[in-house]
Amino acid sequence: MAVNEAKTLVFLLTDIEGSTKLWETQRREVSQALERHDLLVQRVASEFMGKWIKQRGEGDSAFMVFTSVANAVRAAAALQRALLNPGENQMVLSVRCAIHVGEAIQRDGDYYGPTVNRCARLRGLAHGAQVLLSDAAHQIFAEAREEGFAFIDLGRHRLKDLLEPERVWQLKAEGLPEAFPELASLDYTPNNLPLQHTSFIGRAADIERLVEEVHAHRLVTLMGAGGSGKTRLSLQVGAELLEAFPDGVWFVPLAALEDPGLVPMTVAQAMRVDPTLHVDASSVAAAIGNRKLLLVVDNAEHLVDAVADLAARILEQTTETRLLVTSRQALRVAGEKTYRVDPLSVPPTGSSHDPTELLAFEAVQLLLDRARLRNDSFKLDGHNADAVAEICRRLDGLPLALELAAPKLAVLSAGELLKRLKDVFGVLQGGPRESLPRHMTIEAAIDWSYQLLEDDERALFNRLAVFRDGWTVEAAEGICGFGEIEPTRVLDGLESLIEKSLVISHQGPLGARHRFLEPVREFAVRKAAEETAMAERAARWFLEWLRQKEGSIGSENWLAAVGDEAQNLHAAVQELIELGDRQSALTLCLLIHIWWLARAQYVLGVNAIEQALACAGEAEPESVGRCLNIAGVLKWRLGAMAHAEQYFLQARDIFAQANLSSRETATLNNLALVEMDRGNTESARGYLETCLRFYESQDDLANSAKVLTNLAYLSKTKSEFETAKIEFEKGRLLAHKVGEPDLYIRATTNLADVMMLLGEYRAAESLFLEALQVSGCESEAWFPGVLEGIAYLAGKTGNFERSATLSGAAEHLWQSVAEKPDAHALALRASLESMLLDGLGLSKLKELKRKGRTLSPARLASTTRAWLEGCSPSS
Template sequence: MSAPDTLRAGPAVRLPSDLTSFEGRRSDLSNVKQLLGDTRLLTLTGFGGVGKTRIALRAARELTRSHPDGVAWVELADLRDPRMLRQSVVEALGLPELPGRDTWAVALQHIAGTRMLLVLDNCEHVLLDVAEMVDELLRHSSGLRVLATSRQTLGVPGETVLCVAPLPVPPKERADEAGVASLFPSLALFRERAAAVVPGFELTADNQAAAVELCRKLEGIPLAIELAAVKLRVLGLEDLVERLDARLEVLRYSSRTGPSRHRTIEATIDWSYDLCTDDERTLWARASVFTGGFGVDAAEIVCAGESLPRHAVLDVLQGLLEKSIISRTETQGHVRFRMLEPLREHGHQRLQAWGEYDEVVHRHLSWIEALLGEACLQWFGPLQELWCTILRLEQANIRAAAEHCLAHEDCRERSLTLVGAPWFLWIAMFLDEGRQWLERAVAACPEPTINRAVALGTLSYIASLQGDQSRADDAAEQARLIAVDQADVRVEAYATHVAGLSELFRDSPRSKALLSKALALYAGHDVLDDQVVGLRIQLALAHLYCGELDEARAHFDWCRDLCTLTGERWLLSYALYGLGFVEKLEGKTEVAITLAREALDIKWFFRDLCGLSTTMDLLAWAQADAGRFQDAACLLGAADSLWTSFGLRLFGSEDWLEGMHEAEALCRADLGDRVFDAAFRAGVEMERADAIALALGRKEVPTPTSLADSGAVKLTRREQQIAELVADGLSNRAISEKLVISQRTAEGHVENILSKLGFHSRSQVAAWVGERRTPTSV
């Protein structure tokens, strides 16, 4: 179960959904909540299937109020590469990509002052790495609590361990006792799951003894009980107990070793496996190679073959679903399937025992390669938003494929294409993660191939947006040298393109020259439209910063028209942003605001942090030009929040920063430092969705009173009296006459009032007084 997609870290709760009810764990839940009040690290231990995850999930859900900065859930069962551990935590925290900065350092900085709960589920296979990370997290935040589930303890100083025991089972002598199910959770769980499988099922005087015997033989293990209950579809309860007894007896005298309860859950899974058809067993084993879930199409591609024809996969999936081997989820209209980790491990073992593991993993890699290849071809077009959703859902499978490539020498070269070709995957969605994969791929594949040149080009692209211009320049030059040596003009164009992007933030004339050269090289070659449109938008920005607005507008118009014609959305938002920038520079502020809002609305769907940041800044500048200074100040703060979590403000470019400084100066001149700083702070602290709503005009800007925090301002009684008279429109002379004081004294009082409130004009004082005069609605 993956956490919902959220952009801003904070008090949001990011927890997966409960798939079944919470039965028989109230005492454990109470212990967890009590212990987390006393310890900063609590690890729930126990073997697979005992219920650790379910307890942790319910505890996290009930502890949200006591953790005002949020509860985040990190599912580690699908994680195979320990190097992605910290990235998974960053994503669970809801932190956006952090180009130009050490992602983990920013995460540590983020949690430093928070009171939040971090749940790490299924830690055992990356135990040492988790222990090291948790120790570091706890040292950086005194308010952080960590709840971990693992088959082994973490061994971190200060760790409290709670061993999760199986559910209590009734003793034999109470098997016939009326109402015993309400006293023993294992029996209550069986009753609930049996009723879900066989509608109308109830415990009666005739069948209760058999149900008690079943729970006793399964030793109260929740997963074993749930798997056994499924078999009531085809067996009566008495027959179920008899067959289970035979299964356990065989196991008891086998050569298998390990604790009794480990053997019990293994026997239950084995039995579920034996009751499957041959096709269901095959699909169970082969589907275990997926991480993060899979859809029907993926199962048909990866799992079909030989004894399992493709056309049969859908029906076989239905069989596994009915037997509770897989569970069904629906995310953004896409139906996906997942396996519990013990069942997935069982499938892995079977696949390896058959000698099929390498073959199926290879098919999984080929499927991901084909998926990304198709995405590259269709990204620029009407299916783009659908592809964005699909690629986010398959993020874990993309990671698994990349890791497989890098871990196996015979397919290591394929990693270059896998992570290098879909440049938009990283720029629009997973910027920081893309940098990691690309650095690993080019390091693992030093041969000067064209695929390496493309990967270096994409690496340069990302590094530029992260503000790492040195790495961007180096990667672009390496790519260019390979392309020239192998006479590949298309890749030479790409290398020149990314070199021009790097220069855009330092030297606009040089950037314009390089991008113009790249555009000429692209011409006449088989280049996808998205690369050309991306280049022309960057070229237009270079023209803009060279003061050539007509040339900039021509490129932006060309890009907008092509995107509109083809149904493309992501790059359309950049064309709209650019046109808004031109309108702003030409003094047409209201048109600029409209265009910037259109761009921002599109970018919000993609969660494109680079685009959101630049567009939020542009919108703030235009609002300042339009005289809406409080709006502008709030938006400047919201943009600052985006950039702070994203990288270097406006890429550190002096040209780009000039617009921000001008807008800030206008706002401070009108609002005064106190109100500006309060408005800016309000934007910084605003939830990301609220900031977007404010920028789009769907949310009110905070009032002058709240911005100035003037409730904390203490005017003297005389100052309050004079403020009232200012609000009534009296001049300093009129005030002096009314209060029988000198005009100079009246002027002094007014100056003190303005200073205390942080205002620069009498009209601001009048607005402040007016708000206090407004009666509170009931």
């Protein structure tokens, strides 16, 4: 069954009325009563063939699942009777219950979907000791005509999900009270919140935070890009706040309004107040008076001055009224609290995705929900999971874009839709007929914001399209600051674009970074078509930027900075190639290549170098030879030995002709690696000994360390472990002495393998721990191999469950790096698999490996480090 294939289930949700106040006043009694409550929930769930999902409870609530409405009703009645008769000297807990039936998705032992959400909303209507049923649940139970149960028709009520009203029924049974106040539905609180036709997906944390913000601040402005879901979020927050505003929650849509002078009248009409004949901001505020109400003012960006004036008057002239405003820019009114509405969460980049894991991301949930509206047979499974994840990333989690993309899945597969999204504006058209014109296409939604910009802001917006994956202020000033936009004005322009929700920002380890959402970037690229010189300006700026960082190549900060700019740097290489500037293209490749090696980006590096080498144009022989040698190393890491050898030989010949002896010797070292992998150990040793003699004659300690480490590895492949142990120790000490951290760690992890094979497990533990204490180790190319080594170590020391979890994690991580395990690692893996099968059995082994695949690299590093520290004799 596909992971999102829904099952029809019955949900019984409960919570304790007034639990917060009880905790504050009678903590000891409540604690005892809750213990009894949980025991009763567990008992009735079991007695009536249901399941209590304990992790979904929030301390004062319960979440139960049944396959039969009748059993859910019996369980609710039994629970209420028991709670209402607790026994002598025990507190009576007033619990409200709701029962609903429908489809839901099961994931990791939990349940998700609109049916669950609807049941929670139904529970919110109930009073303590009351059991409510949805109309769907009532109809099913009524057909059974079971004695002892009857129902009271409470009529149709609007729930806080803002969907179609629900006909609600109250359970009537022996021992249960019948008289209750009116239900606390939207119908009994003044409001004009519009009916919604689709379910609200995700954003639970946003709603919780915004409810707090509205209580804390009288003016809250939701800011975000067009199509980011500000309107729908504001409506849900308004629904949540109904009980807090007895004079109503009033929705004021301004999107279709063009005349700023009509803003006060529009607000007055929405609130149903009767202001004086002369309607302005002050008269509206006066008409509100001391009412306690919430105004939800939607789409204020094109009328920002008028809305700001009205908000200021209301804040000055009233004491109880609050405003929740949606806008693509702030109002800039005293006391305003802005809240950034980010896109929905999207899956991280990766080579493959587990369909079950994808359901944790809000963008995936929204896409699937809306796709099933048009095509109820659409499923998320192993065949389309990667395409679905990439669609969500490609659209940057923007709700409007996802809403427009989802209907296409009725006629296209996810893979086909992904291919068509190369023309995102051509594909994402045709919103609902009732939508505003600017929400009919994603292009129109962005153009609405673009047209509100000043001329200089538009010019900067267009120039920023040159960046492929974000930028720093330094880069924006250096590349975009020329002509009519002086470098000193770029910061002000960027600040304005951020305020107007066309650019998003975040603080990273290296400082502030800015970017467009992907659909916005594509819009900017179209608008910037006439900016023909921008790509060359960017390419030459990034070349100079990296030249200035040569002194810190390979450091953590350097790797992080290059990682941030990776897409911009590779775009720069391509631009230099197109310009025919072969020398500059090769130079840029040489400046980047340490990052390719450290971050296992081998394919990316090979492609860039091969295209630069093939470029027509002049270049220095040394640059050509160095790039050929690097291409060989990258091919060797990819396991393409024939191609690697070809590049090494070409590089050797160029260096020999240019009398570059040190460079030529480096290629011999690399040729030794090829021979080693082919099993030609004597030929490999000959190359390495030649290299070592040369480097020692030049007193080149760094390269001597590399050759010593390679000689040690050669001994390891020949199972000469005692020799390998001595050589790895020499190599790593020398690497430490000359400051070669990557070489030091590779020597250390290989030495750990050798110690493990010699049965010296304590020493191996200490060496592996040393590797995992490197900052950012989970990002290194060697990390999967280290995990696999530790998995073997754990298995050999009897820690089979940890071993299996780490083994699954390592296998998963190998898929995300281009480097593949060598013959020794594969043999170790086979031995480990056999050991774990014997120790755990196939079923348990599979379960633990699945668990390992779900753990993040950072979590793996920290938990494994903690385990090794516990193993260490010094701990």
